[in-house]
Amino acid sequence: xxxxxxxxxxxxxxxxxxxxxxxxxxxxxxxxxxxxxxxxxxxxxxxxxxxxxxxxxxxxxxxxxxxxxxxxxxxxxxxxxxxxxxxxxxxxxxxxxxxxxxxxxxxxxxxxxxxxxxxxxxxxxxxxxxxxxxxxxxxxxxxxxxxxxxxxxxxxxxxxxxxxxxxxxxxxxxxxxxxxxxxxxxxxxxxxxxxxxxxxxxxxxxxxxxxxxxxxxxxxxxxxxxxxxxxxxxxxxxxxxxxxxxxxxxxxxxxxxxxxxxxxxxxxxxxxxxxxxxxxxxxxxxxxxxxxxxxxxxxxxxxxxxxxxxxxxxxxxxxxxxxxxxxxxxxxxxxxxxxxxxxxxxxxxxxxxxxxxxxxxxxxxxxxxxxxxxxxxxxxxxxxxxxxxxxxxxxxxxxxxxxxxxxxxxxxxxxxxxx
Numbered sequence: 001x002x003x004x005x006x007x008x009x010x011x012x013x014x015x016x017x018x019x020x021x022x023x024x025x026x027x028x029x030x031x032x033x034x035x036x037x038x039x040x041x042x043x044x045x046x047x048x049x050x051x052x053x054x055x056x057x058x059x060x061x062x063x064x065x066x067x068x069x070x071x072x073x074x075x076x077x078x079x080x081x082x083x084x085x086x087x088x089x090x091x092x093x094x095x096x097x098x099x100x101x102x103x104x105x106x107x108x109x110x111x112x113x114x115x116x117x118x119x120x121x122x123x124x125x126x127x128x129x130x131x132x133x134x135x136x137x138x139x140x141x142x143x144x145x146x147x148x149x150x151x152x153x154x155x156x157x158x159x160x161x162x163x164x165x166x167x168x169x170x171x172x173x174x175x176x177x178x179x180x181x182x183x184x185x186x187x188x189x190x191x192x193x194x195x196x197x198x199x200x201x202x203x204x205x206x207x208x209x210x211x212x213x214x215x216x217x218x219x220x221x222x223x224x225x226x227x228x229x230x231x232x233x234x235x236x237x238x239x240x241x242x243x244x245x246x247x248x249x250x251x252x253x254x255x256x257x258x259x260x261x262x263x264x265x266x267x268x269x270x271x272x273x274x275x276x277x278x279x280x281x282x283x284x285x286x287x288x289x290x291x292x293x294x295x296x297x298x299x300x301x302x303x304x305x306x307x308x309x310x311x312x313x314x315x316x317x318x319x320x321x322x323x324x325x326x327x328x329x330x331x332x333x334x335x336x337x338x339x340x341x342x343x344x345x346x347x348x349x350x351x352x353x354x355x356x357x358x359x360x361x362x363x364x365x366x367x368x369x370x371x372x373x374x375x376x377x378x379x380x381x382x383x384x385x386x387x388x389x390x391x392x393x394x395x396x397x398x399x400x401x402x403x404x405x406x407x408x409x410x411x412x413x414x415x416x417x418x419x
Contacts, residue, residue: 041076047093051077055085064095067120082106089113096123105129112136119146128152137161142169144213158188165191167213167234195219211237228252228357233260242266248347249273258283265289268296271320271346275304284313320346342397342414344381350414351401358394383418
């Protein structure tokens with residue numbers, strides 16, 4: 001055995017005692033102190049936790065972590081949050097519960113397992129030293145305010161497996177701020193999370209399926225375009241959009257949740273094109289100017305949920321229709337002109353959005369899928385007057401839109417333009 005091996009053996013033998021005396025009689029202090037367990041316990045039916053003296057918080061077991069709140073299930077490590085620097089969640093854990101690690105101000109990293117399916121409300125909110133997260137491919141749901149207020153979180157990897165993202169999930173993070181700076185919007189897998197507040201005209205991107213809670217709050221837009229890919233408008237989505245004057249909710253929207261258009265002071269008109277749209281009927285403030293008051297009009301089809309909502313809360317309801325250019329008598333002393341030819345979404349304009357709706361209709365029906373237009377929309381879309389709605393009709397709308405956008409003279413109607 002050579003000299004180096006002898007010295008190594010001596011080091012291993014005496015390391016637990018903290019001091020080694022080399023043959024030269026020079027004392028060397030060696031620290032071999034391992035991390036010790038600071039605290040541990042249960043945080044789920046089959047899940048346990050342990051915090052060590054190095055600040056490593058380890059979660060082990062199978063299934064969901066509890067939703068931990070001060071008023072129901074107190075957080076076991078509440079007094080030790082400032083000690084947590086690194087979180088390791090082991091394979092088998094399927095959910096990080098509500099508020100589990102909020103305000104862990106010294107947390108710098110989190111390792112997620114490939115079994116994780118959901119991250120609860122406020123789970124990592126206000127973790128001010130957290131700079132990056134890589135979310136696993138197993139994840140499907142990120143709940144509200146999950147990473148809200150993480151003001152150093154600049155690097156976020158979100159897999160396509162995530163199908164549900166709730167409002168304020170990344171609010172106040174540099175990552176979301178960068179998305180807005182680049183694109184005017186922050187969109188994650190079909191969910192609109194935030195917009196640039198000072199836009200005068202907000203055109204929600206095509207492909208957005210859900211407009212999340214508070215995503216557009218305090219927006220300064222006067223004009224709003226919602227694409228026909230949107231299915232859900234979450235609660236408080238457009239709260240305090242004080243300059244918004246009118247909006248058309250396309251027929252694709254299935255749900256408008258409570259206070260979606262609350263405190264929209266200047267809102268004069270909202271047109272809801274899905275006659276069966278689930279409008280939150282328990283809240284007068286779902287559509288309002290100030291408090292529960294709304295002085296504008298709600299447009300929709302006769303017998304629609306829009307009419308039901310208007311009647312319930314004593315709003316002014318105006319029926320919509322389209323077709324031949326005649327004046328329609330609705331039997332209640334209300335005579336209304338029909339929607340112009342080409343105005344497929346009934347927003348008062350004939351433009352590229354109408355053309356895209358016609359193309360989408362043509363694509364769906366030409367492959368044998370269900371008719372997605374109402375009879376009124378079919379009438380408005382049939383530009384050339386034949387029995388088909390197809391790409392030719394869309395091209396006529398685009399041609400008219402190009403004409404109307406560039407002419408400096410009085411703009412004629414599409415009917416006159418076609419002649």
